[in-house]
Amino acid sequence: MTTAIDRPASPRGGGAGSNGPRSHVLADTLTMLDRTMLHLVRYPGLSVFTIVGPVVILLLFVFVLGGTLGAGLPGVDPAGGRAAYLAYVLPGILAITIAGTAGGTATTVSMDMTQGITARFRTMAIARASVLAGHVLGNTIQALIAVALVLGVGLAIGFRPSAGPLEWLATAGMLALVAFAITWLGVAMGMQAKSVETASNLPLVLTFLPLLGSGFVPADSMPDWLQGFAAYQPFTPIIETLRGLLLSTPLGWSPALAVGWCLVLAVGGYVWSRILYERRSVR
Structure with a gap:
């Protein structure tokens, strides 16, 4: 059985039957997206680990530590306890879930690079931009599926958000x-x-950032030398925005900071990827 990527590429002519370069980029991107999604089905280990890890952390913190950590947390049930800590910690767990998917993304990209798959794509009549776009779209979908499953576990063990329809829509957009x-x-x-081994380890730093922010405890409860970093690193405004949307608490400047950080990270990752891709292409 062959997939679209195994079949010979069609010529990129510009005749009467052609819809132009943009249609070729879109078609090639969808082909690469299909390939990435097939990898998720055929190699489920990375996806399972991405989901199981955050679920284990969630259950550990809520049922083992939540009774103590939930006492006196701001913005949640003043009675404290596990239910209060579950409401507080779940946005941080969702951030860790997304951060954890970077490891699977880096691994699959590295496999393509080291096994010559990307070099093969360069010899085919496909849009160059579609190779990276397929990885990004496919792994973004994987991350959102993982987040939905982890959120489902949170709801199953007692998470009760007070978000309305618009807040849920904003939460989905932020995620x-x-x-x-x-x-x-x-x-x-x-x-x-x-x-591939190095690729799987590089993104681990991203999974530690929610731990060093307001994902598990308020930033102002940390030592003075750590508070500055915790308050302004990328994941703290992201977590505060998710927490505010889900629990209907004041948002302040968190959404603006969160969107700003996301744009910086996305543009930085895009530029970094394109530089490396073009550098490899001319070798």
């Missing part, structure tokens, strides 16, 4: 934007790595 930005970073890290 998609974060996943898109982190995926671009994962692509760049996968292309930068010299081996």
Whole structure:
């Protein structure tokens, strides 16, 4: 059985039957997206680990530590306890879930680079931009599926958000934007790595950032020397925005900072990826 990527590429002529270069880029991107989604089905190990890891962390913190950590948290049930800590910590777990998908993204990109798949694509009559775009779109979808499953576990164990329809829509948009930005970073890290093993380890730094922000405890409860970093690193405004939307608490400047950080990360990852891709192309 062959997939679209295994079949000979069609000529890129510009005759009467052609819809122009833009249609070719779109068609090739959809083909690469299809290939990425097939990888998720055929190699489910990375996807399962991406989901199981955050779920284990969620259950550990809520049922083992939540009774103590939930006492006196701001913006949640003043009675404290596990239910209060579940409401507080779940946005941080969702951020860790998205950060964790960068490892799978970097691994699959590195496999394509080290096994010569990307070099093969360069010899085919396909749009160059579609190779990276297919990875980004496919892994963004994977991240959103993982987030939905982790959120489902949170709801199953007692998470009760007070968000209305518009707030849920804004939450979905924020999660998609974060996943898109982190995926671009994962692509760049996968292309930068010299081996698949290195590629799987580089994105680990992203999974630690929610721990060093307001994902599990308020930033102002940390030592003075850590508070500045915790308050202004990328994941803190993202987590505060998700928490405010889901729990209907004041948002302040968090949404603007979160969107700004996402744009910086996405543009940085895109530029980094394109530089590496073009550099490899001329070798």
